[in-house]
Amino acid sequence: MNVAALLLTTFLASAVEGVEALTIVLAAGVTREWRSTLIGVGAALIALAGLVAVLGPALTAIPLNALRVAVGGLLLAFGLQWIRKAVLRAAGFKSLHDEAAIFARETQAARQAGEARRAGLDWYAFTLAFKGVLLEGLEVVFIVISFGANAHRVLVAAAGAGAAVLVVTAAGISLHRPLARVPENTTKFVVGLMLTTFGTFWGGEGVGVRWPGSDAALFGILAVYVAASAAAVAVMDPARHPVTM
Amino acid sequence: MAFVRFLWDFVVGDDWVSAAGVVLLLAAVALAVHAGSVNAWWLLPPGVIVVLALTLRRATRPHPARTSRPRGRLAPPP
Numbered sequence: 001m002n003v004a005a006l007l008l009t010t011f012l013a014s015a016v017e018g019v020e021a022l023t024i025v026l027a028a029g030v031t032r033e034w035r036s037t038l039i040g041v042g043a044a045l046i047a048l049a050g051l052v053a054v055l056g057p058a059l060t061a062i063p064l065n066a067l068r069v070a071v072g073g074l075l076l077a078f079g080l081q082w083i084r085k086a087v088l089r090a091a092g093f094k095s096l097h098d099e100a101a102i103f104a105r106e107t108q109a110a111r112q113a114g115e116a117r118r119a120g121l122d123w124y125a126f127t128l129a130f131k132g133v134l135l136e137g138l139e140v141v142f143i144v145i146s147f148g149a150n151a152h153r154v155l156v157a158a159a160g161a162g163a164a165v166l167v168v169t170a171a172g173i174s175l176h177r178p179l180a181r182v183p184e185n186t187t188k189f190v191v192g193l194m195l196t197t198f199g200t201f202w203g204g205e206g207v208g209v210r211w212p213g214s215d216a217a218l219f220g221i222l223a224v225y226v227a228a229s230a231a232a233v234a235v236m237d238p239a240r241h242p243v244t245m
Numbered sequence: 246m247a248f249v250r251f252l253w254d255f256v257v258g259d260d261w262v263s264a265a266g267v268v269l270l271l272a273a274v275a276l277a278v279h280a281g282s283v284n285a286w287w288l289l290p291p292g293v294i295v296v297l298a299l300t301l302r303r304a305t306r307p308h309p310a311r312t313s314r315p316r317g318r319l320a321p322p323p
Contacts, residue, residue, distance in 0.1 A: 081258040207275035209286045
């Protein structure tokens with residue numbers, strides 16, 4: 001598998017989830033206490049790294065075809081969810097993800113939460129940061145493990161995710177506010193298309209399909225999905241089917 | 246139960262149709278390949294697009310619970 005595609009997919013997926021996790025971490029740190037927040041972030045990152053370290057090698061022990069069916073199916077399910085949301089947002093059926101609004105909501109909730117100290121930590125700040133990073137990171141861990149295991153390049157996949165975490169963290173430190181200007185929906189669209197493309201390819205190989213042109217078929221599959229998604233956005237008209245979401 | 250719900254949300258997400266569609270599609274292709282000896286690669290991309298279309302249609306269809314239409318003759322007067 002193309003290393004560049006592997007790096008790009010894991011980088012973009014991690015960047016999207018990283019931006020969402022950053023909003024939660026900033027809300028906890030700014031309104032509560034930075035020490036407890038950062039300990040929560042560190043604990044979640046250690047848990048996520050542990051999952052990659054344990055599940056990555058374990059997955060490579062599974063027979064390749066069984067792994068490809070399972071991973072391909074899950075990537076297809078994830079990818080279709082990402083594309084579905086991206087299409088609905090691009091077509092105006094669903095409001096765009098607004099990091100500034102989420103930040104305002106989280107900071108208000110953090111201010112209103114009561115004081116509770118456990119193990120010398122502000123427990124609200126710790127758990128908010130821990131859960132935020134862990135939940136946003138789980139999908140990234142799955143993508144890293146599945147892409148890495150299929151391509152026998154878990155480290156490359158992890159490097160793409162790690163680079164995204166560093167970039168988002170650096171941006172968060174320098175700006176000290178949520179990354180509201182990141183074109184999140186476009187990035188989600190791209191990640192959804194990549195996940196669905198690789199899910200189709202690996203799922204197909206897993207059930208015994210031989211793709212014409214071998215790996216080059218990936219470009220054809222991607223082109224078909226790009227065209228279909230663009231057509232869906234163009235055809236869907238929220239004025240004809242008003243839906244409140 | 247909480248873990249099962251988390252797992253369901255994580256894998257299936259907002260619409261079970263897309264997850265079910267993926268399973269059915271892969272099963273159909275496996276059947277074509279192994280029982281019918283057909284290299285049915287051409288089934289997959291169109292199949293995925295059909296699943297996407299179905300899930301988008303479900304998401305954009307007006308939901309009966311969200312509308313304020315009268316519920317029929319037996320509905321009590323306001």
